Amino acid sequence: MIVRLVASRIALAAVTLVAVSAAVFLFTEILPGDIAARVLGRESTAEQRQIFRDRLHLDRPVYERYGIWLKNAVQADFGRSLVSDQSVTAIVAPKARDTLFLAAFAFVLYVPVTLLAATLGAAFRGRAVDHVTSVLTLVGLSLPEFVLGLLLIYVFALQLGWFPALSVIGAGGGFLDRLQSTFLPAVTLMVAMSVYAIRMLRDNLIEVLDSEYVRMATLKGVPRRRVVLRHALPSALGPALNVTALNLTYLIGGVVVVERVFDYKGLGWSLVDAITNRDTPLIEAIVLLGSAVYIAANLLADVLALLLNPRLRTS
């Protein structure tokens, strides 16, 4: 039963991913103008352009080219960059590592901050702590990543000098240096991610705290702290998990903005660069990767929810 459910979710995710790849391919292929003339410049000869078109199979119909592209993409071959002529995979891999580092750092900050703020808000509902968190999350919700990032740069880099203003990475330096230079972008992302989750988790917690089994625990004389942490929190976490996965759609966009603000040369930075240069294969690879991460995270959250909550399996 559960195996079949999980299998069907995985199949659905795979179908979605293929549909996304088709959408992405179509989007980038309708870029107006002759790609050959654009990349090779106006002085190129007709012969050079023809060679270029042959290499990219540009004379074949769209669906055939999509087929070729998809077949190669499955084998992690996204062709060559139109700008640098390097293999796209070779360009993307190290950037993906750097972006992963940033995202992981943000996530490590995100979990405790979200849990703490939401739990405090719910446990002291209607009191000062709750009001403060609710105002802070509303403000956080309303600050675009680039505004928050620039504010952090202004205060902590330019005024206090605790962190570098731009996180240029890869220039030697140890792990601690790297943490220091990635801290501000990670905090920016963390805030962007946690404001939604804090609100959601707080509301869920309050709902659970009002439920009968929690009241039962309280009446049994279980200490308040234990009631909140042991009885209420676990069952409120499930939906928050789903929200976290859905919110990745904002987070991935946030990565693009944050990487530009801090000049952190990861995937998001490269995406903007690739769009500016109209480097089609690179755009396709990065967008597909971002979508795949989103789809995979939601699949994971779905499956975890199925495992955690048996009631979901019956419907």
Place this chain on the structure above:
Amino acid sequence: MLVGSGLLVVFLIVSVTAPWWAPHGVAETVDTPLMGMSWAHPFGTDVLGRDVFSRVVNGARDDLFLSIVSTLVAVVVGGIVGLVSGYVGGWLDELLMRVFEAVISIPLLVLALLAIAAAGPERSGSWLLLIGVVVLVYAPRVARMARSIAVDLVTRDFVLAARLRGESVRSIVRRELLPNATGVLLVEFGVRAGYTPILIGSLGFLGFGARPPSPEWGLMISENRDGLLAAPVIVLAPALSLAVLVIALNLCADGLARYLGRQAVRTP
């Protein structure tokens, strides 16, 4: 809600009337570049010596007006498509939902960037393109929600009765389904409208939204960021305007939701 709508009214008035009372033009070089706050230039002057105050108040039009119009179009389009699709059902519904699912799976801002790249450099910066991008990004999400409402309503008696009366799809969607979906769609509009300025500002900041010399706030922030140390106010003024605008929109959305007895759920 009161604070939110009050602020919003101020923003609206500013956005409409700014061209008449702003001391300087948006593209006019008036003084030495990178000056701090002063009586002559309350928000200082930018890298090109333009009056930031005049630019910020004129930018309200780009950010507020554009946000509200584009969100409205997106919710209307998405709402209608979703209701019709959910009501009609069958293979069309299945196909539409698969397509929307795929579009939604491309992260929001990334999809917007992709669409702008596809539109090409000639069209970049035009209001029409930005509205189109917002519609492309939001409409599938709204449609998916509207569809679930429609699917839920189709089995109700009053819809069945209308169908048996022989009413057309158009009239059933308009007269039976839409009134029941209005509340949800209004809240959806409020919540989405609160995010649109961030989207438009982010696109401007990345260089894919408004074009210079437009006073759009995101673009202005990216143009002025090199002056952050010399004259912080030229970055802070558009940044805080954007933040306060979004706070006002969010407060209004929360108030609207409470008034309609619903919850303002901020999910993608």
